Amino acid sequence: MESKYTPSLFEAKISDFWEKKGLFTAQVDPKKEPFCIILPPPNANGSMHLGHAMFTYEDIMIRYQKMMGKQTFWLLGLDHAGFETQYVFEKHLKKQGKSRFDYTREELFQTIWDFVMDNKDTIKKQLRRLGYALDWKKEKFTMDPSIVGIVLQTFKDLFDKGLVYRANRLIHYCTSCGTSFSDLEVQYKERIDPLYYIKYGPFTLATVRPETKFGDTALAVNPDDIRYKEWVGQELEIDGLIGPFKIRVIADKAVDPEFGTGVVKVTPAHDFTDYEMAQRHNLPLKQVIGFDGKLNEAAGKYKGLRIFSAREQVVRDMTKKGLIVKIQSDYTHRVGTCYRCGRVLEPLPKEQWFIKVKPLVDDIKKIINKRSLVVYPKRFEKQLVRILDNFIDWNISRQVVWGIRIPAYECQSKKKWFVSLEKPKKCHICGNCDFKQDEDTFDTWFSSSQWPFATLMTESKDIYNYFYPTSVMETGHDILRAWVARMLMIGFFATKQLPFQMIFLHGMVRDGKGQKMSKSKGNVIDPLLLIETYGADALRSALIFGTKEGGDVALSEEKVKGMRNFANKIWNIGRFIEMSSQTNDQSSKHIKNGKKEITENLEKEYESLRREYMINMKKYRFSQALGDVYEFIWHRFADYYLEELKEELKNGNISVLETLKKVYLGNIKMLHPFMPFITEAIGHVFYGEETSLLQIGFK
């Protein structure tokens, strides 16, 4: 053994060793208990980042369970990440002076496909460097034909059961990215905008969006507001910027009498609250803003103006007519923005596919209330229940090319929609054969929500039956809502079982000062650089050491360095024991143990450590388990016991050596789930090149 442990000399070799031995290969063994984790599929549109290194928790669980004798399966997969990928790709195109409009739908799809295939391989290679015990041969991709088939089938099943419907509703739309979003994807940002007090017939009312006034279909006041009681129900004739128009006054509880003047204009096509009011009062929708972000013909002479210039123009014209009473310039409010490009999202009416979530939620809530789903850390269980209670119908239509195209066909003569895995041959209502497939693709989360069962279903029936439902869903708590909750809903719908028995949520990786990592702050740490410099084991254990499960991790280079030092420490302990073994060859005898008390204490301490370790691992207290071994091996075993027993070793006391070896190797095994490379390298020295600690287990 060298005097230093050099990770780069071992890591690649050991990865190959594991795979050659097929240690990660999923198998069905009825005599063994299965343990299965589905990797949260990374987006196939970029490189590995530190967040992916948090999958170390999954690796720890898999390796630990394997060493406990279970039949494990950790399934690798990648996500096409529909809109996200298209966005990244379009930015890419822009650099080359191109845009998506230079391509046909098919060409664009194919080009992104090639781009994604390259990325897929890159990120896979990068993940492999972390030493993950994934079954590398069974890679899945959300766009695999077999997966797509299942996704389409689920959609059809939902449709047939009346849980999917098409409706013209107000949706969040990014006029720059050209697609709609679900409510979960909206990012609200605080903004300061002018609040205009405008004259509106006999009233004055406050609005930040005077440009939408052409889409007003009512005026509303609070039913209890005595100031306006007499007006309710009346129809007014008002002289507007583009001519006179008639408008009705309604009373609705959504109006806050304290805000502004207590009167609001109702613009159902461009505001969510107004839309709801319109539903209650049967008001018509009048769209004045198009999907291009410009005003349309309903806005008369303002047609063609972008929203913000239209606003300026309208305000200017209204000022001229004396219709602006006052402007409050420091009005602070929150607006929905596009989480990718950051621009303000427009509420726009659009025909889209929606999933009815209430019945799906009700089903799984019963099970969760029976406590048959474990959530760790526990506090997230409450959050999950709240999330389920607040789900609203899920808009799954996206106006992007990169994704799974919705299998819905419209009969061109009857304008009726059919959901079918293939293009229908004939409309059974009119007999016509002219169908047009919906241009839209699914929200990426619709395919991700099926990931645990869809991936396993594409394996053999035996594999599916053996490993499904999966054991643990381990992921970041930031996607509890967008992903985990939806997997529960759709997974239960499709398989009549919850897709996993347990949810383990990890926190976010932050920089050494606890700050969020971001490109603009310049504090982003590249995991590959850390691996190259300090080794994968050091990075992995730095993410776990001294943290609390579910909490954020502050990761500094110094911390990784500290763990690298630890790796070197255990390496040198091994080196010392190995050297002592060679000195104490066959000629050594079991001589009288002059340090009997010390070796006995050592064994006692070790046994108690082992017990604690087993309890901690079972209870998912990984950080504690690692911390205890760290403390013991360095500050008890090396600093104290080894120093005390050194003399005895030199005297050729082979029983002391045996005790030391036993305790040391016991610790190496306990460390293996956390630091797989170095422990395996040490294992090779003591157990031979052909043996893996994963096979030896904790025995």
Added chain:
RNA sequence: GGCCGAUUAGCUCAAUUGGUUAGAGCGCUGCAUUCACAUUGCAGAAGUUGGGGGUUCAAGUCCCUCAUCGGCCACCA
């Protein structure tokens, strides 16, 4: 506005159901180098556990209150 979390050494964080003298990593100070390891060892400095109140034989831990920070949700023109 609602919910949740946090506040512990210079920095980043632990402390498993309340139980010895509150710990670690990094940093800092001093000493040690023909020793398995300087990616080391030994020794050390460093904390009124955010403030205040309460329960208890016993509180970092439980309760109340105040303050500050963070996250999620709702989202009023």
